[in-house]
Structures are given as structure tokens and as C-alpha cells.
Amino acid sequence: MNILEAPSEKLLAGIRKLLAEKNIATEAEIAERIRITDEASPARGAAMVARAWTDPDYKALMLRDGTLAAEAMGVPMRGLPPLGVLENTAELHNLVVCTLCSCYPRAVLGYPPFWFKSAAYRARAVRDPRAMLVEFGTTIPDDMKLEVVDSTADYRWMVLPRRPAGTEGWSAEQLAALVHEGDMIGITVPRVK
Amino acid sequence: MLASGTPVRVKLDWPETRGPCHIRTPHYLRGHQGVVVRHLGDFPNPEALAFRRPEQILPLYHVRFPMAGLWPDQHGNNTVLVELYESWLEAA
Incomplete structure (x- = not known):
């Protein structure tokens, strides 16, 4: 499948999984950043x-x-x-x-x-x-x-x-x-x- | 390190024409003359960072340009203040 045509939720889930697997950002860290951004x-x-x-x-x-x-x-x-x-x-x-x-x-x-x-x-x-x-x-x-x-x-x-x-x-x-x-x-x- | 008040010219360069790139120097300033306001710190060059090339730390400056030199029919009291990396600046 062409990556540009992939459903965005699936792409996002895939990126989050990779970020966690590669020890770049955990789910908790991402959730924390979203919370801080929404609160501003x-x-x-x-x-x-x-x-x-x-x-x-x-x-x-x-x-x-x-x-x-x-x-x-x-x-x-x-x-x-x-x-x-x-x-x-x-x-x-x-x-x-x-x-x-x-x-x-x-x-x-x-x-x-x-x-x-x-x-x-x-x-x-x-x-x-x-x-x-x-x-x-x-x-x-x-x-x-x-x-x-x-x-x-x-x-x-x-x-x-x-x-x-x-x-x-x-x-x-x-x-x-x-x-x-x-x-x-x-x-x-x-x-x- | 460039001192405050140093006249500089933005390089008249178009890396966009040579291949993929990520550039933080606006088109409308290329080739134009401005004055260094102050050194803002040293940061990884985004042009390298965007492609995961080896990190290169560059001085970043606030540079002021009279708008009258950028566009026709411009109000004489208008200026633009822009962050520019040292790699884009040359002596004016």
C-alpha cells in the first residue's frame, strides 16, 4: 500500500508503537505532552x-x-x-x-x-x-x-x-x-x- | 561570532534547485542586506537535522532588514526581524 494512502489513525498508531519500541517516547510521555499542549x-x-x-x-x-x-x-x-x-x-x-x-x-x-x-x-x-x-x-x-x-x-x-x-x-x-x-x-x- | 551592529548580506543561494532540502531562510531575504541585532544562541543546523546528517552546531542571529529594500512602495518605518544561521550570512 502507498503510505500516502494509508489511514491516518493506522499510521499514527504505527508511529507511536515504533517510538515506544525504539525508546524515543513512551505512551505516557506522549499523553503528558498532549495534556500540556491542550492546557496552554x-x-x-x-x-x-x-x-x-x-x-x-x-x-x-x-x-x-x-x-x-x-x-x-x-x-x-x-x-x-x-x-x-x-x-x-x-x-x-x-x-x-x-x-x-x-x-x-x-x-x-x-x-x-x-x-x-x-x-x-x-x-x-x-x-x-x-x-x-x-x-x-x-x-x-x-x-x-x-x-x-x-x-x-x-x-x-x-x-x-x-x-x-x-x-x-x-x-x-x-x-x-x-x-x-x-x-x-x-x-x-x-x-x- | 558576529557582533551586534555588523552589516551582513544573506547569501543569494537556492539550494532548492539542487535537490531535497529543509531551509529556514525565507526566499524574500536572499541577497538582501541587513544588520545583526544580537546572537540568539547556538543551535543544530536544521538543514542537517532534517536529514539526520551529522550534527552541526551553528550560531543563530537576529538580523534586521529595512522593508524598503525588500519590496517596492514600502513604508519607510517598516522593518523585518528574522532569525538566520551564520552559514547563510556573508560580509556586506
């Missing part, structure tokens, strides 16, 4: 962002070493690519894309939005980012630098958005509730309703 969600990244907004030492750690900052919040990072964090400022907005495939900071944001892997997003993010962002409801002022971060290799990148005005004195929990998936890849910016 943008709430993790939002908690990191809220803490960075309220704790300057944590913010410094996050910008220096995103992996350590994620681990400090209880996110399992063992065996995953290093996490880098890029800070949005009054002068600079960061936008994350993976033009080659679908690299995404899953440990801290969970599964990517469906369009993240689309050819249209991947092409337009590097070719026409300002007009594309307007379609997402985000206008970058002309005098603000826009940096498109193309995740091509061994890192995963997330954006530390700017803390919105009018949130002085808010708790980390209140702040975290403002931060959404798109804010942490630079598609949108957090807003106070």
Missing part, C-alpha cells in the same frame, strides 16, 4: 503580561529570558523551543508571523488562531503589514516603527503589549483580563472598554 491558552501569556506591567523585575526577566519568565509563572517549558519576548513601546510596534510555516508561542498562548497558518496572513504580514493591521482594526501611526518578526528558526516569539492608559491601580487579575491572544502577537492592542 492565551490566559497564560496574559498573566505574564499583567505581571510584567506591575512588577519591573519580572518585566526585566521576561525581556531577557522569556523561557525563565514563563517557568516562573508555572508554565512547563522543558523540551520546548526558547521563548523570546519583544516589547511594544511608544515608538515601536511588533508583529509576529511565521512566513515559512506555523511557529507560534504555543506554551504561553495555546493553539494559534486559524488564520495564523494561512498563506494570506503569512504573505501580507511581511509585504503589506500596515494595511493588513487596519483590517484587524489596528492603525499604527505613520511615525511609529513597525517591526515584523518572522519566526524562522529555533525561537518562539511573543509581544509584550503596552499597558493601556486608565488602568492605574488595577490588580494583576484585572489587567490580565484586558489582554487577548492578538495583543500578544501584535495583531491588536489591549484596550479599556
